[in-house]
Structures are given as structure tokens and as C-alpha cells.
Amino acid sequence: MTSEKRVNTWTFDKACTSMEVTELHKADLSIAASIDGGSDLIILGVFGPSSEGVDEGGDNESQKATLSGQAKDLDGKFGGALTEAMAENQKAFKDGSSVGSTIPTIRIVSAGEKTKRVVLLGLGAAGKGLEDGVAAKIGQSLASACDTNKKVKSCSLVLPEGSKGISLSDLSTEFYSSLYSDNRYRTGDKIVLKAEDLESVGIVFEDDVVPDEANAAIAAGKSLAAGVSMAKDIVNAPHNVLNSESMANVARLIAEESGGTISCKILGKEECEARGMGAYLGVARGSETDPQFIHMTYTPKNGTVSKKIGAVGKGLLFDTGGYNIKTGMMELMKFDCGGSAAVLGAAKAIGSLEPEGVEVHFIVAACENMINERAYVPSDVLTASNGKTIEIVNTDAEGRLTLADALVYADKEVGCESIIELSTLTGACMVALGKKVCGIWTSNDDLAKNLDDSSKATGEKSWRMPLEKEYNEQLKSKIADITNCGTRYGGSITAALFLNHFVDDKKPFAHIDIAGPVWDDKTGATGFGAKLVTDWASNQGKL
Numbered sequence: 287m288t289s290e291k292r293v294n295t296w297t298f299d300k301a302c303t304s305m306e307v308t309e310l311h312k313a314d315l316s317i318a319a320s321i322d323g324g325s326d327l328i329i330l331g332v333f334g335p336s337s338e339g340v341d342e343g344g345d346n347e348s349q350k351a352t353l354s355g356q357a358k359d360l361d362g363k364f365g366g367a368l369t370e371a372m373a374e375n376q377k378a379f380k381d382g383s384s385v386g387s388t389i390p391t392i393r394i395v396s397a398g399e400k401t402k403r404v405v406l407l408g409l410g411a412a413g414k415g416l417e418d419g420v421a422a423k424i425g426q427s428l429a430s431a432c433d434t435n436k437k438v439k440s441c442s443l444v445l446p447e448g449s450k451g452i453s454l455s456d457l458s459t460e461f462y463s464s465l466y467s468d469n470r471y472r473t474g475d476k477i478v479l480k481a482e483d484l485e486s487v488g489i490v491f492e493d494d495v496v497p498d499e500a501n502a503a504i505a506a507g508k509s510l511a512a513g514v515s516m517a518k519d520i521v522n523a524p525h526n527v528l529n530s531e532s533m534a535n536v537a538r539l540i541a542e543e544s545g546g547t548i549s550c551k552i553l554g555k556e557e558c559e560a561r562g563m564g565a566y567l568g569v570a571r572g573s574e575t576d577p578q579f580i581h582m583t584y585t586p587k588n589g590t591v592s593k594k595i596g597a598v599g600k601g602l603l604f605d606t607g608g609y610n611i612k613t614g615m616m617e618l619m620k621f622d623c624g625g626s627a628a629v630l631g632a633a634k635a636i637g638s639l640e641p642e643g644v645e646v647h648f649i650v651a652a653c654e655n656m657i658n659e660r661a662y663v664p665s666d667v668l669t670a671s672n673g674k675t676i677e678i679v680n681t682d683a684e685g686r687l688t689l690a691d692a693l694v695y696a697d698k699e700v701g702c703e704s705i706i707e708l709s710t711l712t713g714a715c716m717v718a719l720g721k722k723v724c725g726i727w728t729s730n731d732d733l734a735k736n737l738d739d740s741s742k743a744t745g746e747k748s749w750r751m752p753l754e755k756e757y758n759e760q761l762k763s764k765i766a767d768i769t770n771c772g773t774r775y776g777g778s779i780t781a782a783l784f785l786n787h788f789v790d791d792k793k794p795f796a797h798i799d800i801a802g803p804v805w806d807d808k809t810g811a812t813g814f815g816a817k818l819v820t821d822w823a824s825n826q827g828k829l
Contacts, residue, residue, distance in 0.1 A: 293471050295526045301575045305532045307539070308519050310512055311465040311481065313432075315458055317500045318442065318488025321356060325488075326438040327391075329405045329431055330357040330368070331424070331445045333412040334383025351381035351412075355446050355492045360404070364394050372406060382408040386423030391435055403438075405431050412448065419745050421453040425460030432481040433465070441487045450493040454500055456745075458507025459817070461487075463514050468522050468810065506639060510820060513635030514813035516540070520627035521804060521811035525604035525620055530570070530652040533603060533623070534578035537630060537650070541582060544637030553579035561699070563651075563691035564669040565676060569684045570653035572608065572661030580626075581695075582648040584636050586827075591645045593826045596702030597819050598692045599629030600685045600709030601652035608655050608681030609663050621811065622685065624804035625708035626650040628815025635820045643827025647700050651688040655681070667766050670694060674787055677766035685709050686784050687770060693788040693795075704733060704794035706822065707785065708815050714777035715799040718751075722803055724814070725751040727782035728796035736829075737796060737822060744817035748798070751778065758783050 296302045321328060334351050353361050353368060361368040372379060375389040387408040394402040407427055410420055432441055445452065465480045472478070491500070520528065520536065528536075534552045541550035555576050558567055563579070570577035580601070585591070602622040606612060612619065633648045662668070666678045668687065671694045676687065689707060696702045715725045726748050728734050734750050741748040760772030760780050768787060772780030782797045789795040803814040 301529050302527050302532050304535050305519065305523050305528050306470045308466065308468055308470065308515055310462050310508065310515060311484070313465070313481065313484040314486045315461060315504055315508070316486070316488060317495065317497045317504070318490050321442045321444060321490055322440055322488055324400070325440045325442040327403045327405065327432065327435050327441040328360070329407050329428060329441065329443045330360070331407050331409045331443070331449060332357065332372070332382035333409045333446060333448060334381045336412045351383075356444050356490070357446065367392060367394060368404065368406065379406065379408060382406070383411045384408045385410040385420050386427040388427055388431060403435055405435075407431070409445075409449065421456035422460040422745055424452065425457040426464045428457070428487065429461050429464035429481065432484050432487065437483055438481065439483050439485045441484065442490055443487060444490045445492065447492045449491060450495060454489070454503040455507035455510070458504040459510045459514070462508055462511035463813070466515055466518060468518065470519075471524070509638035510635045510817060512638065513631040513633075513816045513820060516634045517627040517631030517813040517816040518811040520630060521621050521624050521813075523620065525654070528620070528623070529575045529603050529654065530573060530578040530601075531575045533601060533626070533650070533652045534580055537580045537582055540630060540634045540637065547584055547587060547640055548633060548637040549583045549585070551581045553581065558691075561695070562669065562671040562673075564671070565687040566651045566653070566691040568662045568666065568668040568678075569655055569687050572656040572658050573654040574656070575654075578652045579692075580648070580650040580652055582633050584633065584646040584648070586642050586644070587640060588642065590643060592643045593829070594645045594647070594701065594703050595823060595826050596647045596649060596696035596700060596705040597629045597632060597823060598649045598689060598696055598705060598707040599626035600624070600689055600711065601626035601650040602685055602688065603652060603654050605655045605682070605684065606657055608661060608684060609657060610680045610682040611657065612682065618805065621805045622710050624710040624800055624815065626652065627804075627811070627813070628708045628800065628819055631813060631816030632819035632823065635816065636823060639820070639824060641824035641827055644823060646823045647696060647702055649692050649696050651692040653688060655684040670788060672698070672788060674768065675766040677763040677769045679769045680771040683771040683781070685711050686781055689785055690788040693785060697789050697793060704826075705789060706737070706796045706798060706819070708798045708800055708819065710801040710804055711797075711799045712778040712781050712801060716802040718778060719749055720802055723747045723749050724798055724800040724803055725749055725778060726796055726798050727751050727753045727779070728794070729753055730794040730796070733794040733796050736825065737798070737818070740818050740821040740825065744821050746814055746818040747803070748818070751782070753782055753786070754779055755783070
């Protein structure tokens with residue numbers, strides 16, 4: 287990239303029709319039989335002392351980690367420099383007991399040899415187990431070390447005996463995700479390239495592992511990272527780049543690159559009107575670009591399907607609030623497409639992972655909530671595609687209107703057996719759960735358990751919320767079937783109740799509000815939801 291590059295965006299008369307996609311980092315992550323003698327950086331995994339018998343403060347002097355295997359051999363070769371460095375950094379490193387912690391890079395100069403750069407990486411207490419995000423933290427620290435140590439082309443990561451249970455898929459996902467840098471709208475010296483020179487990382491296990499199986503797990507993690515990267519790109523993209531039409535083209539691109547596992551159908555305004563999608567089209571009337579109803583379908587290559595499921599994502603590419611215009615945070619409202627980003631990111635991952643036994647339908651009703659002479663206004667009555675009439679009491683409660691028709695489509699036209707829906711729907715959910723946890727509303731205990739399992743497996747935190755039917759009283763209208771918004775009290779619950787009016791009562795359905803975790807104020811888009819949807823969908827064919 288150079289300072290002369292031009293950002294692809296709209297012209298004065300035409301909206302943008304495409305979004306540039308960030309490629310994953312070029313580095314090859316794979317299993318290696320031994321440390322590459324020419325490695326620019328060697329990272330040695332260290333288990334801390336067993337947690338048994340250690341004082342509550344973790345400072346028991348009788349419990350010290352001892353280097354083993356290749357780490358011990360290198361320590362001997364370097365005259366005990368590694369043991370000495372570990373002792374000097376004991377407070378922060380805790381002899382390896384703090385997962386993902388590292389000590390400052392050790393530079394060792396030997397006569398006639400290339401200078402060695404060595405980092406010790408904490409793997410947690412020995413015998414404690416390798417769940418609860420250990421692999422993800424290792425992947426993050428691996429990426430950070432490769433980025434911090436400049437001019438590194440090759441790296442060796444040594445994992446000692448007892449590391450066999452580390453999820454290489456999770457490690458790989460976090461390694462590549464941590465190296466994500468969105469430079470699509472930067473020029474010149476503002477461009478940030480992480481681990482710019484890195485070409486390869488070899489993972490050396492001192493346990494016996496099957497290289498083909500281990501490399502397959504790494505590849506699966508990389509596929510998932512590509513989905514997370516796509517989700518970040520979508521949320522990060524400004525509205526003058528990403529509108530309903532360019533979003534539809536992103537969906538087409540995902541299908542084209544899937545190798546035939548994903549098909550893509552886009553419904554225009556005529557097809558949507560023919561289906562009676564008055565709720566969605568009511569919101570879309572204020573947009574510069576025409577509504578684009580995205581329907582992508584994943585089908586296993588062997589054609590065997592035991593379950594048909596739907597993942598619906600809220601696709602508001604920008605939300606001004608409409609005539610109930612927002613008075614704060616409007617500069618962040620490009621993230622109102624976070625639900626669709628999660629769904630399309632999952633589609634990208636699933637198209638590559640190719641889970642068996644499940645047909646997945648990814649559905650997004652893409653548009654913007656803008657203001658012009660055509661835009662809907664408070665007091666309008668819209669009719670959804672299931673015939674339900676909706677009195678508009680607040681135009682800033684627009685996402686649920688677009689989702690209403692998307693849910694009817696997934697339920698009635700596609701015939702999905704179970705449906706999950708992700709959206710940045712309410713500030714009330716952010717107030718309740720903060721910015722790290724999404725809320726899940728469902729009346730189906732089995733679906734709640736499946737989603738909880740996926741949440742724990744992926745590290746994307748969730749919490750089941752109450753679906754209090756009595757609050758439906760807030761949605762009563764004087765002139766229509768329901769209103770689109772309740773009072774300020776229990777706002778996230780009434781939003782979930784509203785959506786339940788558009789899915790068959792007997793069908794497993796979950797509303798997932800990701801308004802909090804979809805955005806980080808320091809780093810931007812998080813890609814939240816892509817891993818959750820991918821894991822949930824992939825597991826459905828196994829149930």
C-alpha cells in the first residue's frame with residue numbers, strides 16, 4: 287500500500303458497490319518436528335508449578351517451575367540464562383503459572399552463531415487442565431511476540447510434554463485474529479502492519495501428535511479466523527462504503543469463494559413486495575440504495591442433511607434513528623450491522639469448514655435507517671409478511687422491523703427447523719450485561735443449552751435472559767396488532783417478545799442481542815458472534 291492509493295467509496299452521484307476485504311496474515315502456521323536452527327525467534331512454553339500445595343497468594347518459595355525437554359537443553363547451552371530470566375521476572379511471569387504471560391525477550395549471542403531471541407511463554411499450572419481459553423491466550427501471546435520482535439521471519443513455538451490437550455484450532459484462530467489490522471482506509475505512514483516480516487511459525491510438540499491431524503486442526507482454526515476477519519471488516523466499514531448493495535456483493539463474494547458449498551440469492555424490492563415484507567420495506571424507504579434481502583444457503587457436499595437451520599442477522603448498515611433521530615453515539619451506528627456481520631462471517635467459515643449433516647440458511651434484510659421525504663414516521667402502520675400490523679411509536683426501534691420479515695421468511699418460506707437471530711438491538715442489553723457479554727432470549731431449553739455450550743467452547747460470553755410474557759402488555763396498540771416498542775423498562779425483553787410474534791410458537795427460536803460485545807472502544811470491531819454461530823451451526827448435524 288502507498289500514500290497514492292485511493293479509498294474505494296461513493297462518487298457524488300453513485301453509491302459504492304463493493305467493499306474491500308482484509309486478507310489474513312500471510313504467515314504459515316504448521317507443525318514442525320524440531321526447532322528450526324535458523325529461527326529468528328524461539329518461544330518456549332513453560333508450565334508453572336502444580337497448583338496443589340501452593341499458598342493462596344501463589345508465592346510459595348518451595349514451588350518453582352523447572353524447565354524441561356528442549357527448554358532445559360537450551361538453558362544448559364546458554365549457561366542457565368533462561369532460568370535466571372525466569373527468576374528475575376517471577377512476579378509477573380509466576381514461573382509460567384499465568385497463562386499467556388511472557389518474559390522480556392532474551393537475546394543470546396554465541397561466537398560464530400546467529401543471535402538467538404528467546405521468549406518464555408506461560409502455559410498455566412501443571413496438571414490444571416487446558417480448557418477455559420488456554421489455547422486462545424497462547425495464540426494471542428504468540429502473535430504478540432511475533433509482532434513485538436521486529437524483523438522476525440521465522441518462529442518456533444515449543445510446547446512441552448503435557449501440552450497435547452491444547453486446542454490447535456483455537457490457538458490458530460486467535461493467532462490469525464490477533465494479527466488482524468484494518469488498513470483499508472489508511473494511507474502512507476498511517477498503515478499498521480502487524481508482524482510485517484513474519485513468514486512461518488513452526489509448532490514443536492514434545493508430546494506425540496499426529497502431524498496430519500494437528501495441521502488439519504490448525505487449518506480449521508484459520509478458516510474460522512477468516513470468518514471473524516470478515517465480520518470485523520463489515521462492522522468497521524463506513525457507510526459511504528458499505529450500504530445494502532455493497533453488502534449484497536459481499537455475500538455474493540463469500541458464495542463465489544466457497545468452492546460450491548454456498549449458494550446466494552438476493553431478493554430485490556419487487557420480490558420483497560411480492561412477499562408482503564412491509565415492515566422491512568418501511569424502514570428501507572429512506573435509504574439511498576435499494577433494499578437487498580440476502581439469502582445464502584450452505585449445503586454439505588455429500589448432500590446428506592439431517593437438519594435445516596437458520597441464522598438471521600440484523601443488517602442495518604447505518605442507523606440515524608430515523609425521525610426519532612439519535613442524539614448520541616451516532617458516529618458508532620455503522621456497527622448496527624453487527625448481527626449480519628456475525629452471520630456472514632459464520633457463512634465464510636462454514637463454507638470452508640464444510641460441516642456434515644446440516645443445511646444452514648444465512649439471512650440478512652439489508653438496508654439503512656435514514657431520513658428523507660419517503661422515510662417512515664412515528665404513527666405509521668406497517669404490515670409484516672405474516673399479516674401482523676405494527677404501529678410505529680419510535681422509528682429508532684427499526685431493527686426489529688427488518689428482522690420481523692426476515693424471521694417470517696426463515697420460518698415459513700425456507701422452513702428452518704430451528705432459528706437463531708443476532709442483532710445489535712438494544713442499549714438496554716448493554717446496560718444489563720455490559721460490553722463483554724451478549725444476552726440470549728429463548729423459551730426452548732434445548733436450544734438454550736446448545737448455545738450455552740457453543741458460548742463456552744468459543745469464549746464468546748453469553749447469558750440467558752428472561753422472556754417475561756407479561757411484558758407483552760407494553761406492546762399493545764390502540765389501532766394495530768402491536769406497537770414496535772415498549773416503555774424504557776425491560777426494553778431488551780420487550781424487543782425479544784416483539785420478535786417472537788414472527789416465528790411459530792412451537793419452533794425453537796433464540797434472539798441474541800450482541801449490542802455490547804460487537805464493538806471495542808479501543809480497537810474497533812471485535813467480530814463477535816461469528817465463532818458462536820459457526821460452532822452452533824456446525825454441531826447441529828451431530829445432534
